[in-house]
Amino acid sequence: MQRRFNPLEADAKWQRIWDEKQSFRADDTSDKPRSYVLEMFPYPSGRIHIGHVRNYTMGDVLARFRRMIGHEVLHPMGWDAFGMPAENAAMEKKVHPGDWTRSNIANMKAQLKRLGFALDWSRELATCEPDYYGQEQALFLDLYEAGLVYRKESAVNWDPVDMTVLANEQVIDGKGWRSGAPVEKRKLNQWFLKITQFADDLLDGLKTLDQWPEKVRLMQENWIGKSVGLQFRFKLDAPVGDITELEVFSTRPDTIFGASFAAVAADHPIALALAEKDANLAAFAEECRKTGTAAAEVETQEKKGYDTGLSVIHPFTGAKLPLFVANFVLMDYGTGAVMAVPAHDQRDLDFARKYMLPTPRVVSPDGEDTPVGDEAWTGPGALINSDFLNGMEIEAAKAAVIARAETEGWGQGTTVWRLRDWGVSRQRYWGTPIPFIHCDDCGVVPVPKDQLPVTLPEDVSFDIPGNPLERHPTWKHVDCPKCGKAARRETDTLDTFVDSSWYFIRFASQPDDKPFDKAVAEQWLPVGQYIGGIEHAILHLLYARFWTRALNYCGKIDVKEPFAGLFTQGMVTHETYKDPAGHWLAPQDVEKRGDSLVTVAGGEPVTIGRVEKMSKSKKNVVDPDDIIDQYGADAVRWFMLSDSPPERDLPWTASGIEGSWRFVNRLWRLFGEAGDQGEGGTNKGGEDRGGTDKALTRKLHQTIDGIAKDIEALSFNKAVAKIYELTNAIEKAGPSASRTDAIRALALLVAPMVPHLAEEAWSDMGCEGLIADAAWPPVDPAMLVEDEVTIACQVMGKLRDTITVPKGLPKDELERLALAAPNVARTLDGATPKKVIVVPDRLVNLVI
RNA sequence: GCGGACGUGGCGAAACCGGUAGACGCAGCGGACUUAAAAUCCGCUUCCCGUUUGGGAGUGCGGGUUCGAGUCCCGCCGUCCGCACCA
Numbered sequence: 001m002q003r004r005f006n007p008l009e010a011d012a013k014w015q016r017i018w019d020e021k022q023s024f025r026a027d028d029t030s031d032k033p034r035s036y037v038l039e040m041f042p043y044p045s046g047r048i049h050i051g052h053v054r055n056y057t058m059g060d061v062l063a064r065f066r067r068m069i070g071h072e073v074l075h076p077m078g079w080d081a082f083g084m085p086a087e088n089a090a091m092e093k094k095v096h097p098g099d100w101t102r103s104n105i106a107n108m109k110a111q112l113k114r115l116g117f118a119l120d121w122s123r124e125l126a127t128c129e130p131d132y133y134g135q136e137q138a139l140f141l142d143l144y145e146a147g148l149v150y151r152k153e154s155a156v157n158w159d160p161v162d163m164t165v166l167a168n169e170q171v172i173d174g175k176g177w178r179s180g181a182p183v184e185k186r187k188l189n190q191w192f193l194k195i196t197q198f199a200d201d202l203l204d205g206l207k208t209l210d211q212w213p214e215k216v217r218l219m220q221e222n223w224i225g226k227s228v229g230l231q232f233r234f235k236l237d238a239p240v241g242d243i244t245e246l247e248v249f250s251t252r253p254d255t256i257f258g259a260s261f262a263a264v265a266a267d268h269p270i271a272l273a274l275a276e277k278d279a280n281l282a283a284f285a286e287e288c289r290k291t292g293t294a295a296a297e298v299e300t301q302e303k304k305g306y307d308t309g310l311s312v313i314h315p316f317t318g319a320k321l322p323l324f325v326a327n328f329v330l331m332d333y334g335t336g337a338v339m340a341v342p343a344h345d346q347r348d349l350d351f352a353r354k355y356m357l358p359t360p361r362v363v364s365p366d367g368e369d370t371p372v373g374d375e376a377w378t379g380p381g382a383l384i385n386s387d388f389l390n391g392m393e394i395e396a397a398k399a400a401v402i403a404r405a406e407t408e409g410w411g412q413g414t415t416v417w418r419l420r421d422w423g424v425s426r427q428r429y430w431g432t433p434i435p436f437i438h439c440d441d442c443g444v445v446p447v448p449k450d451q452l453p454v455t456l457p458e459d460v461s462f463d464i465p466g467n468p469l470e471r472h473p474t475w476k477h478v479d480c481p482k483c484g485k486a487a488r489r490e491t492d493t494l495d496t497f498v499d500s501s502w503y504f505i506r507f508a509s510q511p512d513d514k515p516f517d518k519a520v521a522e523q524w525l526p527v528g529q530y531i532g533g534i535e536h537a538i539l540h541l542l543y544a545r546f547w548t549r550a551l552n553y554c555g556k557i558d559v560k561e562p563f564a565g566l567f568t569q570g571m572v573t574h575e576t577y578k579d580p581a582g583h584w585l586a587p588q589d590v591e592k593r594g595d596s597l598v599t600v601a602g603g604e605p606v607t608i609g610r611v612e613k614m615s616k617s618k619k620n621v622v623d624p625d626d627i628i629d630q631y632g633a634d635a636v637r638w639f640m641l642s643d644s645p646p647e648r649d650l651p652w653t654a655s656g657i658e659g660s661w662r663f664v665n666r667l668w669r670l671f672g673e674a675g676d677q678g679e680g681g682t683n684k685g686g687e688d689r690g691g692t693d694k695a696l697t698r699k700l701h702q703t704i705d706g707i708a709k710d711i712e713a714l715s716f717n718k719a720v721a722k723i724y725e726l727t728n729a730i731e732k733a734g735p736s737a738s739r740t741d742a743i744r745a746l747a748l749l750v751a752p753m754v755p756h757l758a759e760e761a762w763s764d765m766g767c768e769g770l771i772a773d774a775a776w777p778p779v780d781p782a783m784l785v786e787d788e789v790t791i792a793c794q795v796m797g798k799l800r801d802t803i804t805v806p807k808g809l810p811k812d813e814l815e816r817l818a819l820a821a822p823n824v825a826r827t828l829d830g831a832t833p834k835k836v837i838v839v840p841d842r843l844v845n846l847v848i
Numbered sequence: 849g850c851g852g853a854c855g856u857g858g859c860g861a862a863a864c865c866g867g868u869a870g871a872c873g874c875a876g877c878g879g880a881c882u883u884a885a886a887a888u889c890c891g892c893u894u895c896c897c898g899u900u901u902g903g904g905a906g907u908g909c910g911g912g913u914u915c916g917a918g919u920c921c922c923g924c925c926g927u928c929c930g931c932a933c934c935a
Contacts, residue, residue: 004887215852219930222851227934250935263935303933328933338935346849347933418934537930643860643873651860655874663873665887721862721872728872792868797916799868823902837915843867847915 005668005757007632014759015116023772024063024118028509028520030072036524037063038504038563040532040540041078044104044126045085048111050572050614051533053624054650057640058569058714059531060117064752065711067118068776074524076507077112077119079105081128082431083496090430090462097430098458101128111625115633116755118772123507127499132506133432134453135515136499139551141435141446146554148194151444154423158186163466165427190425191434191492195546198553199224199417201560202545211565213647216537223538225418227251230402231335232411234262234312237320240273246312246323249334249416253405254397257386258341258362260352262312263305263326265336271325274308281306281325288327303328303351315410316387326351334416342376349376362386363394422543424495429460429468431493439480439487448481454489467491500540501547504530504562515556522558529714530563537568567714570649574620576609586619587654611651622652634754635661641716641753663724664757667750670730671761674743693738699729700742701783707749708776716753723750745777792843793818795827811838818844 018024039059042052056077063075079101086097093100105126112119125132143149157166161179165188176183195202203224206217230253233245246262264271266288275282284306304327311320321339328347329338342352342359349372352359359372365381383389388404389397405411425434433454435447447454457475460468469475469491480487502515508524509516541563548562577585579599590597590606597606614621627636639660644650703726710719726746733739744765751758751771762771786807791814793801801823805814815836818824828848835847 215930218852222931225934229935248935252935328935330934333934335935340935345935347935350933416934534929645861648854648860653860653874656860659874662887669888717861717872724872790868794868794916797867797914802868826902835915837867839867843916845867845915 005632005634005665005760007628007634007664007756010760011114011116011628011633011756014756015113017759017770018116018118018772019121021770022122023770024067024073024075024120025122026074026076026120026524027072028523032070032072034074034524035063035066035071035529036074036504036508036527037066037529038074038076038507038527038531040530040536041080041500041503042108043080043083043085044101044108046104046107048108048624050622050624050652052112053115053636054572054640054646055531055533055569056112056115056117057637058567058646058716059529060115060119060637061641061711061716061752062529062714064118064755064772065708065776067772068748068752068774069708070775073118074123074508075117075119076123077117077121078124078503078507079108079126079128080496080500080503081105081126082133082493082499084428084430086430087428087462094462096458096460098128098456101126101430114625114628115637118755123510125503125506125510127432127496127503128430130453130455131512132503133499134455135506136432136494136502137435137447137452137454138449139502139515139556140432140494140498141449141452142554142556143193143550144446146550148197148550148553150192150194151189152192153187154190154192155185156188156190156427158184160184161465188425188427190423191494193422193424193546193550195422195543196417196419198546198549199226199419201549202419202542205545205549205561209561209564209566212563213566213568216534216541216566216568219537220542223419223542227334227416227418229253229414229416230398230405230411231414231416232315232405234315234321234339236323237311237313240270240310243270243273246270246337247335248337248339249414250339252341252344252394252398253401253411254383254386254389254392254394255341255344255362256314256316256339256401257383257389258343258360259314259321259339260342260358260360261322261324261340261348263324263329263338263340263351265329265331266325266327267331268325268329268336270308270323270337274310274325281308284325288325303347303354305351305355307355315405315408322357324351324355333418343372344376344378346376346378349374360385362389422495422546424498425492426495427467427470427491428493429456429462431496432499433469434490434492434494436490437478437480437487438490439483439485441485442480442482442487445480445482445487451481469493497539497543498547501544502551504544505548505551505557518557525557525559526562526564529565529567531567531569531714533571534568541566567646569646570644571613572652573611573649574614574622574652575611576618576620578607578609580604584617584619587622589619611649613649614652627657631657631661632664632756634757635664638664638720638754642720643717645717646714663727664754666727667746667754667757668761670727670743671747671757671764674740674761674765691736691738693733693736696729696733696736696742697738698783698786699726700738700745701779704745704749704777705779705784708779711752720753723753747771748774748777789841791818791841793821793824794843794845795824796847797845800824800827807841809840811840814838814840814844818846 037059039055063073066073081101086101089095089100090097127133159166159176159179159181161181162176166176166183175181203221203226206220209217229249229251231249233247236244236246266285271285275285305324308323308325310323312323314321340348342349343361344363349359361369361372362383362385363377363381364384365379367382369384380394383392383397389400392400402413433456435452435454437445437447439445457472460472476489476491478487478489504527505516505521509520511517544562549560551557552560577590579585585599585606589600591600597608598604599606612618612620635657639657642660703722706722707719730739730742747758747761758771788804789807791803791805792799793803801821803817803821805817815838831848833846833848837845
């Protein structure tokens with residue numbers, strides 16, 4: 001055998017064999033237990049980056065492991081292929097978005113193949129192909145029929161130069177990210193999905209997701225933002241136009257007797273109406289709008305208001321409360337108006353202090369009516385100064401006020417959500433066409449399902465700004481399906497988050513004639529383990545949860561939660577380098593000279609910066625292809641799994657990948673020993689010199705057991721450490737049948753992680769079949785128990801000695817042995833312990 | 849400001865339910881093999897004192913509970929992430 005593992009040969013060979021044998025094809029009809037392992041599918045940007053490699057390696061180890069323990073595994077891959085970068089490329093490079101995307105997919109697929117992932121490529125899909133987005137259109141129509149889709153006028157960010165709608169994150173300092181032109185707010189009729197209809201269920205469902213990170217559940221909970229309270233109307237003391245009442249929402253109706261003023265947002269109808277006749281108010285409102293959006297300054301921003309001169313009438317006391325326009329009231333939350341209770345709300349208090357408004361206390365923790373200082377009291381207590389509420393606790397008082405408001409007819413108990421309906425319209429070309437037709441007579445008409453898919457026209461140009469669908473000469477002109485008269489196609493396309501809201505269902509079942517087969521999909525769903533980046537904690541994961549519920553609501557599938565288990569992996573980071581002029585340097589432009597780093601080009605000194613997420617702008621990137629060329633897929637995979645816990649960031653280092661490469665070769669040599677012995681036919685049954693080695697066998701079984709648990713917990717770094725330990729133990733052990741067995745078992749243990757090497761070793765050792773199809777080695781429970789234990793001998797809690805004894809010795813025996821331990825005896829120096837603590841099989845602590 | 853996570857050697861980290869802190873890897877140091885280098889193998893490697901046996905300190909800081917605390921409790925400090933005046 002060769003002294004060094006040759007990954008260039010071995011990788012390609014086994015990848016070809018796995019392909020030919022369709023080793024990782026998932027069988028829909030299998031009666032084995034099912035495992036659906038899924039990593040978030042990539043956007044086809046053109047190149048795989050190292051973060052993908054980490055993500056997919058983790059999923060791959062789990063998928064391969066699950067196969068070994070006898071599961072039928074679904075581990076698919078596809079492409080989140082619609083979206084803006086393709087249109088940007090079309091504008092910059094004059095390529096069609098489809099051509100650009102498909103060639104990127106081909107490149108990235110080749111890159112993924114080189115890593116030897118156990119993927120079922122027969123289920124590959126790309127969201128930009130009509131056989132996918134056509135089915136998505138069908139589902140969209142189902143949702144429409146179920147009343148979950150509607151149109152409404154809504155403001156968008158409009159770039160007047162590019163003539164396009166921008167996402168919020170494309171607006172930088174109020175300017176378009178590409179054109180630099182000031183962004184305008186435009187009102188457009190847009191398509192919405194009724195995610196708010198499921199707000200309560202989406203919130204409740206979080207409780208059932210016990211295999212999700214707490215952090216993600218919390219983020220979603222905050223995003224959904226449920227507030228329970230009272231919505232009620234204040235009478236105005238004088239009408240504003242035809243407005244006679246002010247509707248407000250409060251989560252603290254119990255404090256209503258502490259209200260000392262009311263406030264509305266600058267965009268509130270009352271403020272707008274008043275501003276028409278009041279230039280000062282108009283100026284103030286304009287100021288609020290400007291600073292209102294600059295999120296970073298909100299913290300330091302001072303509470304400011306404008307006294308309208310109007311008052312509202314307190315529903316219980318009849319008192320007149322002044323009405324302000326205030327910069328801290330938001331138009332798009334609740335009713336855009338608040339009752340202000342300074343004693344029990346910090347914002348209201350800050351405002352009241354500035355404008356010298358009263359701050360009466362109505363909740364008291366101790367029953368005393370102590371004046372309110374600079375901090376509002378938001379804690380528990382009993383109501384005071386509150387008429388019929390006096391003496392009640394907060395919750396009781398809330399209920400009492402809501403009950404009174406409802407019987408008297410001026411308010412009702414209400415729940416307000418932060419979550420908004422999902423606007424899915426995008427005025428762009430490279431997305432799923434929304435399957436509707438606008439008819440002057442019939443209005444908005446759905447495209448009949450037998451006319452789907454509504455495909456994108458191919459002959460489009462990006463030479464001039466705007467939506468190519470809008471200005472295409474023929475595409476949008478169609479006849480109304482209802483009345484047959486000339487009508488227009490909808491030219492908006494769907495948000496790409498719609499595409500990724502159901503791809504995991506399509507992976508589970510992809511018939512030609514419908515989006516999925518209910519029964520087949522339900523056999524696989526929900527996804528058992530979903531792995532991806534934390535950046536999708538809210539939007540993608542929430543939309544997918546909504547979409548699954550929407551399909552459930554339409555009777556399409558009996559699943560509500562799409563992802564039973566979620567894991568968010570850390571980023572791959574790298575040191576950053578700068579030359580003396582302060583320019584970023586790529587790792588390959590830097591070399592070590594003595595103890596310091598210099599530039600390869602000129603030998604100039606290099607400063608080492610922070611370890612940061614790999615990014616092109618900082619040049620601290622490594623290309624997976626280069627690394628695979630140099631070390632092969634297995635060393636890269638091994639490095640991705642080593643050292644750092646998977647949820648934490650992984651610092652990429654040259655010496656780290658070198659270390660992985662060394663280990664791959666260490667395994668290779670070890671397997672070579674067993675292979676060589678096997679060749680002569682002398683060792684196949686393990687009958688060789690030396691007999692058994694119980695300590696090694698025990699170590700082996702402990703390792704098998706430990707690694708299985710580590711992989712299930714996705715603690716790959718711990719599994720890797722255990723492999724190292726076992727390898728060290730095998731190398732140190734003398735020849736024996738146990739050792740040969742251990743080497744063979746080791747191949748199985750590393751098979752999910754370094755599959756090419758494992759296959760090569762497996763065939764060298766003369767074993768049957770593919771290791772990809774082999775079973776995980778069985779654990780003998782008797783071998784998990786040590787028969788000797790090391791006991792820590794402490795005096796006053798300090799370790800003085802250790803003794804090695806048979807497991808299970810009685811307490812008094814342990815005490816006797818500990819007292820006899822030389823270092824213990826010397827430390828005690830004849831003293832008699834006052835107290836002796838004995839923890840069997842663990843330690844003895846002598847207290848003097 | 850609110851919410852969350854984290855803080856352990858030169859570095860990445862491990863440590864079960866409160867029971868020998870630093871497994872495993874990287875880097876470093878010493879040695880073997882070699883004409884030499886690479887590769888490989890062996891040994892050392894938390895810090896301080898001591899030639900060794902050994903002793904002292906030590907898990908961000910300050911307290912506490914306990915026979916015993918990286919782990920539990922109280923109070924700080926720092927780093928990172930999320931949200932952003934949500935009534």
